[in-house]
């Protein structure tokens with residue numbers, strides 16, 4: 001039977017490279033590109049069809065940062081598919097990133113230089129804001145929208161006698177100290193990206209605990225440092241091009257500089273080929289590229305614990321129930337949403 005695979009954030013970067021590689025791996029798959037911008041989605045589909053003219057590629061409108069869009073898209077998926085084999089939770093944002101140049105220069109001459117290049121620890125901050133659902137945008141996009149999608153798609157992901165998989169594009173920038181159970185949306189800090197990625201690591205563990213007995217398995221990946229729209233938002237593309245020789249040199253010392261979306265998608269493809277039951281729920285699967293340009297996947301233990309992951313899971317369930325109530329009220333009376341927006345202005 002043809003496998004059905006859905007990829008969020010599929011129109012550029014790692015998501016698009018993943019789609020290309022999935023089609024090379026299995027030309028028969030039913031591939032669904034879930035994107036917030038349909039023009040960009042159509043362009044991605046056209047590009048994929050150039051090298052895979054017979055491929056079965058459909059588009060789905062999904063703004064993962066919007067509760068109503070997620071609910072609508074999930075309804076559509078349930079109408080289109082009886083079963084979803086793989087769901088790649090890949091869409092992600094890092095708004096208004098700032099590099100701490102002082103910390104970068106200091107780090108360059110410290111013993112932690114390799115760790116700094118691999119994780120960007122202490123180097124990056126972002127400015128986040130509240131979205132129209134009243135949620136922190138980074139949390140809503142990188143984590144909560146995807147959580148809601150998984151919950152909504154339960155009937156097509158949990159089919160008796162079959163296994164399905166969730167694959168989260170996390171990051172080695174995920175750090176325990178940036179995440180707090182008393183502020184899961186990271187309203188107070190300046191590292192919402194790191195916090196949201198740490199939360200996805202915790203959530204993946206919790207999803208395994210709650211869904212493995214229904215045949216659903218979850219894994220997390222770090223694609224390494226990849227040149228995409230996300231990194232071009234940190235430093236302009238001409239700067240990255242200028243320092244490319246330095247980046248290749250750094251790759252000799254840290255295999256996490258995968259640099260191209262193709263290389264970055266390595267672990268995402270590797271997981272697609274594994275039996276999900278054989279995977280370690282506490283491992284993050286890293287896409288790595290050696291100094292000679294060879295790609296490989298390596299599991300590394302995550303700094304997470306069961307209690308914290310369960311506590312986050314419970315808070316997400318609570319938030320889910322709140323937003324569902326709000327959506328229901330708005331459906332009954334659209335003025336509720338307008339009033340809500342006035343209150344948050």
Ligand SMILES: NC(=O)C1=CN([C@@H]2O[C@H](COP(=O)(O)OP(=O)(O)OC[C@H]3O[C@@H](n4cnc5c(N)ncnc54)[C@H](OP(=O)(O)O)[C@@H]3O)[C@@H](O)[C@H]2O)C=CC1
Pocket residue numbers: 008009010011012013014015034035036037040062063064065066090091092093141169170171172222223224225226227228229230231
């Ligand atoms: N690049 C890197 O070095 C690393 C990236 N990652 C992660 O990889 C993932 C992919 O990012 P990358 O390929 O680098 O960057 P890109 O910006 O190229 O890709 C991000 C994708 O997510 C989509 N997206 C963003 N917000 C939403 C939304 N609200 N709803 C639907 N889609 C959305 C974007 O769509 P649109 O084109 O419309 O903006 C785009 O297709 C992210 O989760 C990122 O955090 C992890 C580690 C390193």
Ligand SMILES: CC(C)CCC[C@@H](C)[C@H]1CC[C@H]2C3=C(CC[C@]12C)[C@@]1(C)CCC(=O)[C@@H](C)[C@@H]1CC3
Pocket residue numbers: 099104116117118119120123124170171172173222224225231234235243246247250
């Ligand atoms: C290499 C140059 C001489 C200077 C570049 C300095 C920084 C801009 C980069 C050093 C480590 C990079 C990094 C990321 C962004 C750019 C750096 C901070 C990420 C945070 C991008 C997104 C991710 O999810 C991480 C895996 C990256 C980790 C490394």
